[in-house]
Amino acid sequence: MTDNKTIAFACDHGGFSMKAAIVAHLESRGYTVRDFGAYTAERCEYPSVAEPACRAVVSGEARFAILVCGTGIGMSLVANKIHGIRAACCSESYSAKLTRMHNDANVLCFGARVIGEATALEMVDAFLDHEFEGGRHAERVAKITEIEARG
Ligand code: RB5
Numbered sequence: 001m002t003d004n005k006t007i008a009f010a011c012d013h014g015g016f017s018m019k020a021a022i023v024a025h026l027e028s029r030g031y032t033v034r035d036f037g038a039y040t041a042e043r044c045e046y047p048s049v050a051e052p053a054c055r056a057v058v059s060g061e062a063r064f065a066i067l068v069c070g071t072g073i074g075m076s077l078v079a080n081k082i083h084g085i086r087a088a089c090c091s092e093s094y095s096a097k098l099t100r101m102h103n104d105a106n107v108l109c110f111g112a113r114v115i116g117e118a119t120a121l122e123m124v125d126a127f128l129d130h131e132f133e134g135g136r137h138a139e140r141v142a143k144i145t146e147i148e149a150r151g
Pocket of ligand 1: 012013014015046069070071072073074075111
């Protein structure tokens, strides 16, 4: 069963500057953070940290993952290679909200070189505080899953 109060987190050196604020924000909201690194600001490879964070979502160890790199793009590219992951790279909270409501996204990616910390925390809240609407959106998400299954 998925742990609804656990969030997987990963960043590379490009996202490290925001890590402490995001983790503190999640914890202040009662979430447990499963930290997949990076643990220092040293250069590291975003695929190496994004993959295990996403696998934690697929396995149910975490409800969602939040991935931060310089732009959010590398993280989202990696995440969307993993079966069962629907990752959205966002830079404002409207998209972060709608990607939960319409796409049933389970991974939020963003870039610490693109947005400021206040926007990042707003997006985290928008993502966590909205549920998938289902209905016609469920049919579309099912089509994404069909495409994924075709490889
Ligand atoms: C690292 O320099 C940078 O390429 C990375 O953080 C990310 O932006 C990749 O998409």
